[in-house]
């Protein structure tokens with residue numbers, strides 16, 4: 001699967017643009033603020049129906065205009081698939097595949113899978129556990145339709161339980177709490193099982209990528225931490241009851257799960273250099289890529305935004321060698337320096353299509 005063509009109308013700093021891509025390597029080169037990342041974001045819309053960077057759709061309409069349109073032509077199994085995304089100010093986003101409008105955007109997710117690696121992803125390493133749970137949940141949802149529904153049910157039940165714990169100063173209703181607990185256990189055990197299965201395969205893929213990029217330079221670990229790994233969910237809830245009542249919130253469950261990252265047996269967040277953290281992050285995203293590939297049976301698009309910053313020359317070369325090899329598909333990457341791109345791909349011996357971007361125009 002690859003993207004043949006992208007057309008933009010009044011999308012961010014593009015008035016009217018049309019690009020035809022190579023099925024292998026495509027580079028967007030230009031100065032800061034030229035519009036390189038905006039092109040990646042346009043592609044992201046076609047795949048996941050939204051911006052990677054900004055959740056407010058109307059802010060992607062070019063200043064002073066009333067609508068944006070993004071159109072893409074994908075080639076999937078040798079057939080052309082046309083994807084359309086249009087937004088008029090103050091109206092609902094329209095999303096179509098082969099001219100047929102979707103009723104539920106969720107039905108589109110996963111048809112044209114994509115992995116983006118961007119400087120914004122640092123939060124995954126340095127931020128709170130919620131970022132890492134979101135990452136895990138997003139990857140699983142792209143390959144398992146029922147996962148997201150179960151998670152929504154779990155979160156609804158959790159809100160209900162927390163509201164109950166907050167509501168009654170004189171003491172909670174134990175029967176009602178019991179009902180919430182039964183539901184939490186039902187949904188939570190499914191989520192725990194699916195996260196554990198996901199992480200078993202994902203961790204292996206992640207390690208392979210990290211070792212390749214760094215040439216085995218440092219020992220690292222990724223561990224799934226969940227209260228459910230040592231205690232049955234129902235038992236954990238029972239034990240936490242008194243504490244939950246005093247704190248007025250639920251302190252045990254899969255909403256507390258985390259991924260623990262370490263380097264040479266120390267927390268990566270505190271002890272990893274910026275380059276090591278970035279290498280870790282890239283390996284996580286490439287692990288996501290390989291996981292999607294393995295589960296879907298075809299290659300997602302790979303979008304690399306500003307990937308070269310903070311990586312040494314050796315790691316850059318190894319990374320590029322890896323992503324242009326057979327097990328990766330179509331690649332889009334941005335850089336401020338077109339000469340660096342030409343030199344890099346020249347050395348690797350892979351032809352790259354380089355688009356020069358300048359103030360929302362493309363050469």
Ligand SMILES: Nc1ncnc2c1ncn2[C@@H]1O[C@H](COP(=O)(O)OP(=O)(O)OP(=O)(O)O)[C@@H](O)[C@H]1O
Pocket residue numbers: 011012013014030031032033034035036037038039059060061062063306334336
């Ligand atoms: N809705 C909009 N209408 C018009 N221009 C916009 C809109 N949203 C963003 N821009 C412009 O897009 C430009 C940013 O583009 P982008 O993030 O793609 O830059 P870039 O080439 O990736 O730069 P860098 O190298 O700094 O990452 C900015 O000049 C910004 O003002």
